[in-house]
Amino acid sequence: MSLKDLLLEKRAAILKRWLDAIYQTYPAETSIFLQKQKDQFANPVGYTLAQGTEAILDGLLSGADTESATPFIDSIMRIRAVQEGAPSRALVFIFLLKGIIRELLGQSLLERHLAEEMALLESAIDALALRAFDSFVKYREKIYDLKANETKNMTYRLLQQARLLVEIPGEYQDDEENTSDKSKPKEVAK
Amino acid sequence: MAKFTTKPNELSKINLIPPQTEWMDTPVEIKEHMFCHPAKIKDLETVGFPNAREWKPTEEDWKLPDNWERTILEGMQSLLKKYRSFSLFMDICVRCGACADKCHFFIGSGDPKNMPVLRAELMRSVYRGNFTLAGKILKKISGARDLTVNVLKEWWYYFYQCTECRRCSVFCPYGIDQAEITMMGRELLNLLGLNIGWIAGPVAACYMKGNHLGLEPHTIKSSIDLFVDDIETITGIKITPSFNRKGAEILFVTPSGDLFANPGTYTAMGYLMLFHELGLDYTWSTYASEGGNFGFFTTNEMAKRLNSKIYAEAKRLGVKWILGGECGHMWRVLSQYMDTWNGPADFLEVPVSPITGTKFENTRATKMVHISEFTADLIKNGKLKLDKSRNDHLKVTFHDSCNTSRGMGLLEEPRYVLKNVCNHFYEMPENTIREKTFCCGSGTGLNASENMELRMRGGFPRANAVKHVHDKHGVNMLANICAIDRATLSASMDYWVPGVAVAGTTELVANALVMKGEIERTLDIRLEPLPGKEASEEVN
Known part of the structure; x- marks a missing residue:
């Protein structure tokens, strides 16, 4: 039996242990809520964690590339980036998976000489962690962008009124737009 | 063989397990990006608030005045005596937990002290310890505790992590209104000069x-x-609005934020276009130039003082009634407090739409009509010529603001308006709209930038529901009737659901409004090309 078969056999247990370990990083009362409330709108954090971990694990088991896990990592990191300022705490959920797999498969790994396959799996998990780190930084930077954009939106009219910002008509319109109003729904209009 | 473990704190030396102590034994940790900067001395002094001083939330010494404990306890006693609701809310909670998971800040942050029941316990524990016999005798066993500096810091941190949205109160079997507890908490903190700049600045201004x-x-x-x-x-x-015009029939009052901050400015343009098209006999006021009331986030008395200018200006100008723009907390104040504070407005008439003849009986007490009520009535009576196709590039959903939905029951009118000016309208899931709406996460004066992480946590439940309709129906416009929503949901969408813009409902009305004598529209209210309209121009 290959490592993949073993993992598939233990999929449900791995997933449960992984989620439980993530929930443990929240205070006890919160952990209960995250597990029990199944409505995706009443408990968006729990729902995102459950959906995301399942998709990431299935991606690993099917040998999918790291990129396919990106949307799910992003969804989780978008939350963790505002819940946790320290990357170590925000990213830990990925690393938890290694210990859980080893604990659940420990003896079988030895008996079936699967150390090499396990090392490959752990490298794949490391790749996910690197991807999660990219994501964390992206969202932390986004927060600072939001702060800057808000200030820009608040002062745009003031600058315009004080003639410190003058609109140039005609062919330069696009350039002028890029420096002004970020709230215009450009994507929307197209 | 190496021993592998699932215990997260053995994975590395990083402590991942949160404190396992009871809430009362877990001291507050004041974290950066979660709070707003303290109030400036000059702003507090302008309105006569006490104990204005320089202090920093992250420093140990908050430079509290001498006898601060006495100030708080005497203040609490006074509020308990003055407000029966506060006294009841301190006593009647049975800690059933129905409210616990209904707060957007708890859902988004996972911090148990954001559970409404626990946030209230921060104050109830002090109430028990100082105002009940059981609490004085049994102390901690009965959930009582002393008022200490750490308790005070905890109050400040968490009463400025509540947006007074009142979603929790919808689920409370006793109807306990957490917003009122937060309001009392903030009143007491103001006695010690513990206000925030984002509130004190606008109040002074x-x-x-x-x-x-x-x-x-x-x-x-x-x-x-x-x-x-x-x-x-x-x-x-060319529109020629009037200002401070005596003898106008209607005084128009709206939040000042919409005069400067995008995308609120487009809503303000919408008002101008709508009123011009109707030939409304109305005036703007440069004195009653604020519908919102940040005083409401400090003390009852301050809110009353700031509100008084609206009736005073209506009287000075001699108008018949008042029309109000799109805002959230402004309408909670106008609808539930203004008449008691500064009424009766017996010098005004019960509002009658000069266009349709509809008498707004619901505003008999305040004499103030909401723009959505006014516009819905116009549409219902066929008084507006609308070209919905101008909004065809938009797939719209509607965010009920906390105050208009839970504070005044304004649920149908904005939806009716939107469905008449847009062809593509989609509701978010039932448990996230109407009276169960999720807060934007930045109300009650928490819409600063320095607390962006707090705002994003609190904004997540709302954004999550928007994401659902964005993914399912391609929704790309989040309409609302609140100036703070317009200012803050833009950031929230940018973070959580890129591709969704934010607009006031009247902006979309103005897009669709066919005005007498207008040129063929090729631009929307944001001066962006109107999709489809350029194409038809080329064909023609």
């Missing part, structure tokens, strides 16, 4: 100049002149 931004009359006028220029570019129609 409003007190001195009539609006939160501190805009003087000429600035208000020149700002609206800019809108008028843009409207002329879009429609070819």
